[in-house]
Amino acid sequence: MDPKLFLSASRIFIVAGKGGVGKSTVAATLVTAARRVGLTSLLVETDGKPLLVDGNGDQGLSAQTISPADALAEYLDRSGLGRISRRLVTSGIVDVVASASPGIDHLLVLGKVKQLERAGAADVIVVDGPAAGHALTMLRTPRALADSVVVGPIKQQANDVLAMLNDETRCQVVLVTIPEPTPVNEAVETAFSLEEDIGVRLAPIVVNRMDAHSPIHVPGVLAADSAAARAARFRNDRIAGHARCIDDLARRLPLPQIRLPLDTGATLEERTQHLLRAIEDLECGAQ
Amino acid sequence: MTPTTLDATIADSHVVVVAGSGGVGKTTLSAALAVRAALDGRRVAVVTIDPAKRLADALGLAGDSAVGNDPVRIPLDDARGELWALMLDTRSTFDALVDRYSPNEDQARRIRSNLFYKNISGALSGTQEYMAAEKLYELNGDDRFDLVIVDTPPTRQALDFLSAPARLRRFIDHPLYRIVIAPSSIGLRTVSAVSQPVLRAIAKVVGAQALDDALAFFKAFQGLDAGFRQRAHDVDRVLRESSTAYVVVTSGQAEPVAEATYFIGELESANVVVSLIVANRLMPHFGDDDNSLPSSLLDNLRELDDERRAEESNLEALSAARPETPWIRVPLVPELVDERLDTLAALRLLGQALGDAD
Numbered sequence: 001m002d003p004k005l006f007l008s009a010s011r012i013f014i015v016a017g018k019g020g021v022g023k024s025t026v027a028a029t030l031v032t033a034a035r036r037v038g039l040t041s042l043l044v045e046t047d048g049k050p051l052l053v054d055g056n057g058d059q060g061l062s063a064q065t066i067s068p069a070d071a072l073a074e075y076l077d078r079s080g081l082g083r084i085s086r087r088l089v090t091s092g093i094v095d096v097v098a099s100a101s102p103g104i105d106h107l108l109v110l111g112k113v114k115q116l117e118r119a120g121a122a123d124v125i126v127v128d129g130p131a132a133g134h135a136l137t138m139l140r141t142p143r144a145l146a147d148s149v150v151v152g153p154i155k156q157q158a159n160d161v162l163a164m165l166n167d168e169t170r171c172q173v174v175l176v177t178i179p180e181p182t183p184v185n186e187a188v189e190t191a192f193s194l195e196e197d198i199g200v201r202l203a204p205i206v207v208n209r210m211d212a213h214s215p216i217h218v219p220g221v222l223a224a225d226s227a228a229a230r231a232a233r234f235r236n237d238r239i240a241g242h243a244r245c246i247d248d249l250a251r252r253l254p255l256p257q258i259r260l261p262l263d264t265g266a267t268l269e270e271r272t273q274h275l276l277r278a279i280e281d282l283e284c285g286a287q
Numbered sequence: 288m289t290p291t292t293l294d295a296t297i298a299d300s301h302v303v304v305v306a307g308s309g310g311v312g313k314t315t316l317s318a319a320l321a322v323r324a325a326l327d328g329r330r331v332a333v334v335t336i337d338p339a340k341r342l343a344d345a346l347g348l349a350g351d352s353a354v355g356n357d358p359v360r361i362p363l364d365d366a367r368g369e370l371w372a373l374m375l376d377t378r379s380t381f382d383a384l385v386d387r388y389s390p391n392e393d394q395a396r397r398i399r400s401n402l403f404y405k406n407i408s409g410a411l412s413g414t415q416e417y418m419a420a421e422k423l424y425e426l427n428g429d430d431r432f433d434l435v436i437v438d439t440p441p442t443r444q445a446l447d448f449l450s451a452p453a454r455l456r457r458f459i460d461h462p463l464y465r466i467v468i469a470p471s472s473i474g475l476r477t478v479s480a481v482s483q484p485v486l487r488a489i490a491k492v493v494g495a496q497a498l499d500d501a502l503a504f505f506k507a508f509q510g511l512d513a514g515f516r517q518r519a520h521d522v523d524r525v526l527r528e529s530s531t532a533y534v535v536v537t538s539g540q541a542e543p544v545a546e547a548t549y550f551i552g553e554l555e556s557a558n559v560v561v562s563l564i565v566a567n568r569l570m571p572h573f574g575d576d577d578n579s580l581p582s583s584l585l586d587n588l589r590e591l592d593d594e595r596r597a598e599e600s601n602l603e604a605l606s607a608a609r610p611e612t613p614w615i616r617v618p619l620v621p622e623l624v625d626e627r628l629d630t631l632a633a634l635r636l637l638g639q640a641l642g643d644a645d
């Protein structure tokens with residue numbers, strides 16, 4: 001599939017996946033890939049921590065951080081609490097407001113993303129979502145709030161965000177996993193939950209850190225405990241384990257897979273090339 | 288077993304807090320630490336918080352009912368000590384606290400049925416961290432155990448756990464609480480509290496019903512605050528005792544190493560000494576090339592060694608920044624990744640690898 005077509009399919013890609021699967025790196029790679037094919041792109045971090053994109057000296061990423069606390073404070077500002085909203089934040093009243101209406105902070109983060117999209121901040125906005133189950137919680141809140149709040153600005157906001165999540169030309173979720181049993185299980189559960197509970201469109205799933213090597217023949221004359229034999233067995237076991245996992249994933253989740261190679265030392269540029277090639281390998285209309 | 292860096296770290300500890308970002312094998316590592324310590328003669332309770340109930344899987348326990356909010360003994364062959372495990376249930380830990388500090392059953396019931404309470408006991412940021420710390424405190428005072436190992440909630444902010452008691456205190460001493468309490472002490476009712484500008488403004492944002500629930504909660508909470516405050520203080524003390532060790536776990540991948548670096552900085556800024564850094568799931572070092580080998584075998588050796596070197600270079604920055612902190616490097620235990628093998632046996636292997644690594 002043409003990468004430019006792929007990356008123009010939606011204006012927002014929310015990247016989600018459990019901790020340690022390389023979610024932030026994949027988000028940064030998507031942003032760079034979009035730029036490489038001539039689209040403007042923006043990376044949005046949502047949990048208020050400093051950007052930890054990658055340590056290999058790449059720069060030039062256009063990025064922005066939206067923290068739940070800031071989004072809430074801004075919302076309070078706009079709701080006529082202007083002067084005292086800072087005090088509310090520092091005194092912890094914001095915590096209580098957020099608890100009185102659980103999920104309001106998540107909703108407001110998504111609301112800010114929606115604003116960026118509506119303002120045409122970039123052709124492609126990539127959201128590095130919160131880790132693990134938090135991404136699900138975040139994406140569930142608009143529906144929960146749209147159902148439970150009867151009137152008022154929150155209701156309006158929830159409906160607007162829900163409309164955004166349910167429109168596949170505006171927003172899709174990119175799940176990231178690695179070819180190991182626990183992450184695969186979690187990805188499958190998350191995927192069904194996202195489609196059924198939220199009605200958000202899933203982009204092809206990224207299987208990160210895949211050993212793409214072909215199996216190695218170990219000659220019978222080689223001592224079994226030699227370094228080369230142990231290394232070959234390690235490789236063959238890993239290839240077999242990864243193959244089992246992606247088969248399992250394909251069987252349980254009917255989504256095209258974007259497989260990215262193990263790249264412990266790769267630069268962002270190398271990763272971007274891998275991603276673009278993997279997108280090209282996707283079959284058109286595979287979704 | 289001979290004493291090692293790991294054993295030296297936990298020998299004098301009564302509590303081990305295992306911290307790190309998600310996906311580095313933190314939960315499994317906590318379980319393996321517990322298995323090792325139990326084999327070595329300690330009576331260990333391991334607490335996990337992960338909602339995926341992975342520890343139950345890791346310990347080979349079927350179903351959610353096998354591990355609950357109370358420790359369950361896990362049979363372990365040849366153990367000189369005992370292994371106990373529990374899965375933290377934030378809500379029922381909070382309920383137990385409310386029951387403990389309520390002057391009477393009726394008040395406890397009123398709090399527990401309050402909608403705002405239901406929301407905060409499940410969703411207030413930091414509640415899970417506080418309840419983990421609370422559970423740690425409770426088990427630390429339990430005579431059945433001489434070592435408590437806590438797998439912390441998956442978070443990027445190490446301080447969420449450490450600062451949980453302070454956050455709870457701040458919540459109890461909340462301005463909103465005082466607003467509610469103050470008028471009632473001069474004979475006014477909640478209704479008049481809502482007429483205050485701050486509350487009117489909040490009601491406009493979250494809706495009057497949500498605010499009413501919050502106010503009702505704070506009213507019902509009267510009389511419990513002193514008990515809660517004292518408890519938070521006690522929990523905080525245990526978290527900062529010298530017999531409480533902090534172990535930070537990372538893998539060799541760039542992202543987790545960057546997160547671990549950030550994490551350790553946060554802990555240090557809160558005056559917590561990190562006792563041990565565990566670099567987990569590292570590529571094994573197979574040994575040197577033998578140039579007479581077929582090229583496919585040689586290339587494989589070299590490529591895998593490149594992976595190992597890339598991990599080492601990721602880890603180097605962290606180790607250079609923390610020259611004082613002891614490290615252990617633990618190679619990947621393939622048995623732990625293979626879902627077809629007995630996980631308890633795999634935990635023993637990892638426990639052994641932890642001990643052997645130096």
